[in-house]
Amino acid sequence: MFEQATYLISSPSYDQCPKPDKFEIAFIGRSNVGKSSLINMLTGRKNLAKTSGKPGKTQLINHFLIDDSWYLVDLPGYGYAKTSKKNRDAWALMIEDYLVHRESLQIVFVLIDSRLDPQKIDLEFITWLGENGVPFALVFTKADKQSVNKGQQNMAKFKRVMKKDWAELPPFFLTSSETGLGKEQITSYIQSLLEN
């Protein structure tokens, strides 16, 4: 359990982010995947992530200070489907720059809707992470919206697809911000990263 969470700053580019002198963990996913809700669940704060969700702030890199010791980063949702590889917009460049160059970044949690079959947009994004050597874990959201079985089946499908191309699979978490499912697992996982 994290005791204290404070919104710190929103930055338009990675080189304007706070000094990279703290352990850092980022969250990303398609918009509406449940990212704000998950961040609020993990930090035990109802509206923490909404602070950064105000209009005009959505395209920024949002830093939160947790327990005075590490940074939780809320990244704007991605949308590769609308952007060709050649014609990436400023948003994609900002996120990619951050993910590749932010030296204090330890891991990115990629959020995926547990109700859906593996989606091209998510697979493309994690392939990009892999190609660029960015460590990540997968968080399947909104598990309460269907049977736990169904969520697990969709996670298993995702694993099967990944196994074709990946020698090693990342950590997988099934979560619900409504019921708190997965909170303990993610919290312990983050704790173990912090202790190592």
Ligand code: GDP
């Ligand atoms: P974001 O755009 O990724 O930050 O998504 P939000 O956290 O704002 O969530 C989008 C919508 O999905 C909101 O209406 C949330 O209430 C809902 N939502 C998010 N997580 C869950 C969940 O675990 N269970 C259920 N039932 N609804 C959720």
